[in-house]
Amino acid sequence: MRSSISNFKERLRLPRLFFRKPSREEQIHGGPPLEFERPIPTAPWRGIAVVVTIVVIVATAAWELYCRSLGYAPTLNDNEDLWTMRRRIVEPESLVIIGDSRAWFDVDLDEFQKGLGKRPIQLAMAGSTVLPALADLAEDKNFHGTIICSVVPHLFFAPPGSPPMDRAEKGIKRFH
Structure with a gap:
């Protein structure tokens, strides 16, 4: 009878990277493979930054207007x-x-x-x-x-x- 964990790799369909034998360099130095590179996906980062900035400004202004409508107002520090x-x-x-x-x-x-x-x-x-x-x-x-x-x-x-x-x-x- 096969155990439920004997076919662990097939059931999860994990990439081979998690189960391969480390190379000699990896055994000596440890850590991730030496040729590891994390590719940054191509995306319109400038546009994303502009949209996020606008959303933050609009949300802050909306919160300020809401608080003002409740009667709150800016005050001075008592010093x-x-x-x-x-x-x-x-x-x-x-x-x-x-x-x-x-x-x-x-x-x-x-x-x-x-x-x-x-x-x-x-x-x-x-x-x-x-x-x-x-x-x-x-x-x-x-x-x-x-x-x-x-x-x-x-x-x-x-x-x-x-x-x-x-x-x-x-x-x-x-x-x-």
Whole structure:
């Protein structure tokens, strides 16, 4: 009785390359045959590259338009540079909002402007303490406007050298 694996080559119809004896050079050096060449099929590669590029651009633009239709919009990174830019436009009679991420994300500046008649300047920084910004505004001889301060106890009393304190102090150092 023949076993099911005795006619393995015939059943799979694998090319002879997989079952031939290696040559002397192949036995010495190992690996694939020395004359191995992989032919690259002739195809319109330039056209394929152009089509793929166009498809990627169209897909990215479609995704961007879809996200915009849902109400998403590009934003700026909240870093020391942005804080410094906003701090430079503080005028003597400005309305300034300082604090942590609650003041940064939960305050609607448009509603403030509708209700108070002037737009507040947002100086809150996510994950930072308010003390350095409050001290900086208090020491500013030109500023005598209104400060709205958001206080989260464990961030407000952050010890010197802690990440919330460092984040806030970086903006102050960058400004001066």
